[in-house]
Amino acid sequence: MDTKNRDTGTGTKARYMRRRILARTLALALFLLGLSCSLIPWGRAALRTTFLIPAFIMSSQPAPLQIAGEPITHITQTINSRSGPAYLDLFVPTTQPLDAGTRQGVLLIPGAGDHRKLPELLNFAEAIARTGVVVMAMTTPTLIQSSISVDDTDAVVQAFQTLSRRPELRGQRSGIIAFSAGVPLACFGAADARIRDQVAFVVNFGGYFNTWTTLRAFGYRSLAFDGLKEPWEPIPFAVQVLGNMLIPTLASFEERETLREALLDGATPLSEQELQRLSPEARAIYRLLTGRSPHTVEADIAILPPETRQQIDALSPQRVLPELKAPVYLVHDRHDTALPFTESRDFAKALDKLHHPYDYLEVQIFNHVEVRPDFSTLQLLSDGSTLAFLLTKILHSGGL
Structure with missing residues (x-):
């Protein structure tokens, strides 16, 4: 009887100790995972990707990002350029980052038309900012009037320099993400001698080359x-x-x-x-x-x-290709009815010929640059996974 009780007590204590060890091990693993996602570049990029892909594809911020993401503030600003005003929307995290107090930046250039209040653009910009990145969306009167002008190159340069001077960045390089008609302006700006050494990457989604x-x-x-x-x-x-x-x-x-x-x-x-x-x-x-x-x-x-x-001639991104220094990431809807997908294929071939760092991805779940409402689960899994891998690579290359 006494021996049985002692054995039972010993077994219970052993199970308790094993659970404590398991719990501590799990806690340590979660801590290390969180630490790697916060501090190790690939881990940080992968963590941001898990938040951004749902926000990009579903046009809504996932619940974990809404709960755990950083609080942000939205600032509007107008700056001057050689072609006239440029309208800026900044989305800035308001907390102090843990690693050295610096942040990275992204300049977004939407397509033709006035997209400043477009829910999809606002959602995407806010989602990026909630992961700890300073985001600036820009447009110009010419873009708002549904056109493109090479004169707006200076507006892109001025916007990029304004972003780079933000105290949160402290000299960190920033990337440029452009959609549709914003793609030529992104290329012209990224090739400009005033900023090309500070551009971390250029993402061209649904644009043209020639x-x-x-x-x-x-x-x-x-x-x-x-x-x-x-x-x-x-x-x-x-x-x-x-x-x-x-x-x-x-x-x-x-x-x-x-x-x-x-x-x-x-x-x-x-x-x-x-x-x-x-x-x-x-x-x-x-x-x-x-x-x-x-x-x-x-x-x-x-x-x-x-x-x-x-x-x-002036409006062809092809003409500035030799001046581009940043890696270029191309994404295009295979069945795009706004701009031919063959333009991005030609862009990729030209980059490859110059041995310029690039990636090219053709997708099926988009209608030009907007998500199709009728994509299949198989298409979502296929495009979602490849987009996630590419986005992680982009964020890592930019130090984000």
């Missing part, structure tokens, strides 16, 4: 790749944006207004009689933008006026 090949895709209404030819129909808004880039180069005010009105979504196409009243140059631009005459694409390109040709 304005000439983009224009040809609009004119032919088809894409050529890997020896294949695939029909392609751009959305009306993409036609309008490309039109806003080219139409101002026409000399005649009346022709500029005629083409702008004719390219509005739902507008009645110009009749043959109306076309014949236009100059050959205006007719060529209209046919190229609308895909009305695929068999005359090359002839139409050949008669474009010098001002239009200069504009097309």
